[in-house]
Amino acid sequence: MDRLTALLQITRGALVEVPPPPPVAERLVPPSGPLDAIIAIVGESAGETEVEEGRPFCGKSGQLLRKWIRQAGLKPEACYMDNILSFLPPGKALKNVPKAALSLEITKLTERLSRLTAVRVLVPIGNLALQALLGLEGITKHRGSVYTTTVGGRQVACVPCIHPAAVLRGQAQWERRCFLDWQ
Ligand code: URA
Numbered sequence: 001m002d003r004l005t006a007l008l009q010i011t012r013g014a015l016v017e018v019p020p021p022p023p024v025a026e027r028l029v030p031p032s033g034p035l036d037a038i039i040a041i042v043g044e045s046a047g048e049t050e051v052e053e054g055r056p057f058c059g060k061s062g063q064l065l066r067k068w069i070r071q072a073g074l075k076p077e078a079c080y081m082d083n084i085l086s087f088l089p090p091g092k093a094l095k096n097v098p099k100a101a102l103s104l105e106i107t108k109l110t111e112r113l114s115r116l117t118a119v120r121v122l123v124p125i126g127n128l129a130l131q132a133l134l135g136l137e138g139i140t141k142h143r144g145s146v147y148t149t150t151v152g153g154r155q156v157a158c159v160p161c162i163h164p165a166a167v168l169r170g171q172a173q174w175e176r177r178c179f180l181d182w183q
Contacts, residue, residue, distance in 0.1 A: 026087070027051045027054075027087065027088075028086045028087055029046035029050045029051055029054055029055065029056055029083065029086050029087065030054070030055070030086065031056060031080060031081060031082035031083075031086075031112060032055045032056055032057075032080070032081045032082075033077065033078070033079050033080035033081050034078065034080065035080070035115055035116055035117055036116070036117045036118040037078060037079055037080035037116065037118065037119060038078075038118055038119065038120045038121065039074070039078075039079045039080070039119070039120070039121045039122075039123060040079070040080040040081075040082070040113060040116055040119045040121070040122050040123065040151070041057070041065070041079050041080065041081045041082070041123045041125060042081075042082050042083065042084065042109065042113075042122065042123065042124050042125065042129045042132075042133060043056060043057060043081070043082070043083045043084070043125045043126065043129060043163070044083060044084055044085065044094060044125070044126045044127075044128040044129055044163065045083050045084060045085035045086075045087070045088065045089050045094060045128075046083055046085065046086060046087055046088055047059045047061065047088065047092075048088060048092070049062075050062070050083075050088075051087070051088050055081075056081040056082060056083050057076075057081050060168055061163065061164040061165040061168060062164070064164035064167060064168065065125065065164045068164075068178055068179055068181075068182045069182060071179060071182065072182035072183055074182075080116060080119070082109060082112060082113070083109075084102070084105055084106060084109055084128055084129055084132050085097065085102075085105050086105070086108075094128055106132045109132070113151050113152060114151065114152030114153070115152070116151060116152060119151055119152075119154070119156055120156055120157065121156060121157045121158075121159060122149060122151060122156050122157070122158045122159075123158075123159055123160070123161055124158065124160045124161070125160075125161050125162075125163050125164070126139055126162070126163030126165070126166070127139045127163075129160075130142060130160045133149065133158065134147055134149060134158055134160065136160075139160055139161075139162055139163070140162065140174075142160045143160050143161055143162050143177060143178075143181055144159065144160075144161070144177065144180065144181040145159070145160065146158070146159055147159075147160075159181065161178060161181045161182070162174050162177065162178050162181070164178065
């Protein structure tokens with residue numbers, strides 16, 4: 001047996017106990033940020049980068065969102081960040097998620113949000129989050145408005161924001177509005 005074969009056998013032997021990581025489609029992205037955050041941001045679903053890194057809003061959209069938050073003089077890491085769907089939807093499309101599965105995910109999100117101890121402002125990002133948290137349709141119509149809703153039995157302000165992915169997809173004219181939504 002040559003050295004390489006011997007090494008490969010040792011390596012295989014060492015790896016045999018380590019279970020392979022779950023397929024990307026089954027990996028869950030847990031929320032990030034402190035449970036006593038004042039601001040809770042809720043996106044639509046984890047994207048590929050989020051699934052890779054295991055935290056919400058760390059990909060391209062997330063970086064843009066974090067820029068707006070910083071421009072408003074706030075610290076992104078001080079915000080609680082979560083998603084309606086903690087996983088990458090099949091085919092990366094929200095429309096592929098069955099209604100029953102979506103309702104279940106919204107219920108789970110509501111439970112997670114109810115554990116926040118000091119939240120004062122809830123920020124749904126994008127249409128799905130707007131609909132799930134406020135029951136409203138049309139993010140461009142509702143963005144920047146201040147609504148009231150309840151989180152864990154407590155009244156909080158709710159300020160919907162356009163999804164940064166829309167700006168990245170070419171709706172550059174919305175960037176200014178998104179920036180203003182955070183001021
Ligand atoms: N888009 C979202 O809605 N959430 C993320 O975490 C990343 C991108």
